[in-house]
Amino acid sequence: MSDFERDYPDHREAPYFEHGDEPQCNTSSNRNFYQVMEARIERRGFLMGGLATIATGLFGSSLSMLNSSTALAQPASGLLGFKPVPVSMDDTVVVPEGYRFQILGAAGEPISGDMPAYRPGANTGAEQEHQIGQHHDGIHFFPIDGSSEDGLIAVNHEYIEPRFLHADKPGYKGIAADDNFVALDADGKRDDDEVRMEVAAHGVSVYRTTRQADGTWAVVADPRNRKVAAVTPIEIAGPVRGSSHVVTKFSPDGTRTRGTLNNCAHGVTPWNTYLTAEENWAGYFANTDQVDQKPDLPREHARYGVSTNPQGGRYGWHLAKSGADEYVRFDASTKGASAAEDYRNEPNAFGWIVEIDPFDPDATPVKRTALGRFAHEGVVFAPVVEGAPIVCYSGDDARFEYVYKFVSDAVYVPGQTDGSILDAGTLYAAKFNDDGTGEWLALAPGRNGLTPANGFADLADILVNTRLAADQAGATKMDRPEWGTVDPGTGEVYFALTNNSRRTQAQVDAVNPRAGNNFGQIVRWRYANTDHTRASFEWDLFVIAGGKATSALFNGGALGDDSAFACPDGLWCDDNRRLWIQTDMGDIGPDYEGPLKEFGMNAMLAADPATGEIRRFLTGPWGQETTGVVTTPDGRTMFVNFQHPGAHGSAEDFAAGKYGSGFPDYDGSVPRSATVVITREDGGVIGA
Template sequence: MPDDLRHVDYDLEAGDEVPSNTSANPRFTDIAEARLGRRGMLVGGLGAAISGFIGAGRPAAAQGSSQGGAQAASQGPVIGFKPVPISANDTVVVPEGYSVQVMIPQGTPLSGQPAGKTPAEMTAAEQGMAIGAHHDGMHFFPIEGRHPEQGSSTDGLLVLNHEYIEPRTMHARAKGMSIGSGRMPVTDDRREAEEVQKEINAHGVSIVRVARQADGKWAVVADPRSRRITAATPTEIAGPVRGHALVRTKYSPDGTRVRGTLNNCAHGYTPWNTYLTCEENWAGYFRNLDQQDQKPNLPREQARYGVPTGQGRYNWDQAANGADEFIRFNVSSTGADATQDYRNEVNAFGWIVEIDPFNPGAMPAKRTALGRFAHEGIVFAPAREGQPVVAYSGDDSRFEYIYKFVSARPFNRATANGALLDEGTLYAAKFNADGSGEWLPLVHGQGPLTAANGFADQGEVLVNTRLAADAVGATKMDRPEWGAVDPRDGRVYFTLTNNTRRTEAQVDPANPRARNQFGQIIRWREANDDHAATRFAWDLFLIAGPEDSSRIAGNASVNADNMLACPDGLWFDADSRLWIQTDIGESEQLKGDLAPFGNNQMLCANPITGEMRRFLTGPNGQEITGVVTTPDRRTMFVNVQHPGATTSPADWAAGKPNTSFPNGSGVPLSATLVITKNDGGIIGT
């Protein structure tokens, strides 16, 4: 491992991957410096250096319209609310004229019946029929079930991810223990099986029918389509990796199935009205104890993704009953071949999983043509009849890559289904210093992706997506997270949350910021506005941070009403407002250089002018994540994840969590906010 990976303090949060990219590929920070010039990276000179580098440009929608219409389009969407201030208070704050309802905290029964029990009081089976933990990406599907963005705005299926868990809020025995936001203590190297099963059942995805009631409040409505997809749900392996030798296990000797989906972070939805959940930091759930010469001996498809060689994230493989569904998280080689153990179990994770919310009988499917990595989410370009389907995804780990998938077959709305995601070309992005970029195909037999270089077939390319991207020379990025496509001009935006690569010892007059603590948002426009193109032009929409060292496109001012750090969640509404959510890590919230940014928040930006205003701030210890509106844009859903995660072990033992969200008492739980405008208007106006 190079020195700059071995010795840097990366401020890793619980569950985050240890950086594992040792390739010589260029880092994005080097590309940006080459384009801006070293003087341009100075804090004081940043604005002048990038005044031409960050630009707005005329939206494609304005082309050919009337003069008045073009002028209106060129100004972008209206942002009409009064910004809320930065807050370190333990509460949810929204602008004047807006109201907030809290809905479906962890443990809410899908039946619509009152909860009755807290998550700590629930059995594993009860948790498996209730809303899971740590709400993340989500989408509202109108109840008609015909189109993901059109239909009822008062009744629908809300589908949401559950990224990971907070064990100390889930188990009765955690009360009074001095434990942090991590794993439960293990006794005699074993864990209670019921406890492990409950944690497994709190992962995955919830599909729950919700509807607006006569009093204007939203509530869960009983529906046979409401259900849970957990870390144990039988799931199909689809696409080029289906049946491959690298996914054959004792459970599925033919390599066609796996149990469950893990660490479901952001999401996507398809033009044919299905939901896509994305597996992010999945590698840490497993462990491999294989050794050679008294040293860890991991195959490359585990080593490049950071599978632990000691304890797993939650020690699920150590359940006391030794059941097969738990043993599978130990991916050591213990049998005669791969069909006699679970050495390949981990290779069935790291994918994007398609779920049909309206068909409980349809098995979830892992769409392997989209690549295997730490998927933050997936976002589609607008689907056009007769054109390929195009989707973008980021690998949320330091020094990893941005990817694009282009389907082999064209889109036809009348016949489109998930099979479109099983054939096509996966590309990795290369960003050049002159503002140009290119998409590098990850196709077996092309360039270095040959048997001679260790890629025997396309299945091996996809199981080892990161290694394939290393080989073709993709650009290392600063934690690519959520993506969004502007509905007006088709530009693609991605958040790059942060990267604390630069140490204090490396500070010099040209580089006064010791670490990229604050992040940025990159965007690009595909050649000829064709999302299937292999070339693009890029710039930066936002360089985040304090007022004196941050910048927004269009020369918009950065001030107390809009400064932010660590951009993460990203979403465009139908009017082209860009909603930006932040994720300042648990270890950094309200501390040091990140203290001035307060609790995590959500902002709204005009992508044309760069105007940006803070819309929401959340309670203590949380991450604001997941955002979507009903089709009429008059109801917005936003998730509050892991509130109270910053509670110290001592305070937890004393029964003093640092937030009472969402119930005003008891242990903190993730939940969904329902935001409406008091006058019934469109959110954001």
């Protein structure tokens, strides 16, 4: 499997690259997940849980191809009561018979201040500060007084597309602009108001929504509505607070920073606050420091992919014409005599889990550094036990990165425990063994080689360099760990491993695109006595994604017409144990030709964890990623996000006023990410 360690010279040329994906940064010799699985097959001839064969296209000719006859209907389940929808190539939302949907909280919708109206491609930065951000991802509904008809929505905004935000402005309108394009003036500078708008479109939107008399849902003005954006003041808590790693010109004592970036998935604490995860944040910064005309990045920049390009990473915010401090900080080059005089440490203030109290607009958000610094996809809590530690999990969404677990030092006390419990504890990285067992490797001073002699001075140093610590400890390199969830019935943990295309350029062609793992899989693990604090676990694969001949289920079957999918991303188990699976195959449009075409547009499916039955529940419009899912407490209303519709559109089409998708307005204006509200026509529980 050594070929899987190779990558493209330019990672943006790899199949399924999405705007903002970081380059491969893990050069450690730790085994990857495929090597573990291969060894397991060679030793035992099967995978735990009954998965007896794996598709040849995924693991090689030594394994027999799954016969398409195994793609029979899975055992009937009382858990899934809807008729599955077919694969779709249409620019629309498709839900099962007997269901309906509406649009809620699209990008640009006003939520605060004087409620500035959405003007497609023409809003100002000041207006965007009071509007819902762009590119929705993780989402949660916080009921007000336990209501299933009135609550606060918290929704992440993963990134932006400047060409859509500024579509009607000079420098964009009629310009051949792709999703990386930003307009620069003759001096190579950026317009300040455009930067202000982009900064405001990041982060998290919190707004109240209420079910109306006609059954629809609406955004409601409320004092709690607000934005936590890329410039919002945020406290740093935990072991890294006050350390030299986060000393900046803005915070010489290393206790504060500004903003949260690239907010992907999320988590909800047992004390009812919102956690937002900073994922591909490294690409927002530039560091042009050199020695002997070669880049000279500290390890806490290099291991995470901070750009060495003078124009910077994704948007060049540090090039704002005014030179305002809130924008200059995205240049992490050494400029002053000490760290307190520049922003060389600014990237170290990102890559964390951030806690937000949705009910208190005056509460300062907090970065919980004990949970580690990496490309967090989200965070999921194990069921809480009074008098026992808090346990939560997070995946590092990049190729060959790791899965992590945090166990608090203090124990959970209902009504007393708050976010400070997350500031002291032990962070672990997962090692998956060949025999179906696994172990958690402590990332703590003096353990697993994390000593000063090996370059880890103290706990703060370990946490700022979490990836390097996991390298040293010997964790198993995974295929882009995405969302996780916990089955409320069994306590089993599920994690989506979305894909990993790792081939040389010469190996890629339209017919043979699967030298690597193009379709992804879902891994799960369990503990003796369902005790999540244990250091050991047992694991198997719930499903290897793909089509009839390239997929496998733990029960020995395969996916069929109503269940085939690729690139699992979002995962969520509802209170009834339905496992909701969302896909992210990239920015696929109607003209796509390639290995993922058979799966149509990105979709959401529902699974029965006990039987393995899977049914496709919905499909979305062109170019979007299906991501973020939650229901009201009664399970009768579901909120799902569609991110970056139209992102597949070419620069030439944009110049001609063709935007790739009409969603959600279908009036010729630029497409917008939005939340879709799904209900049953008979008012029943979603999915039942």
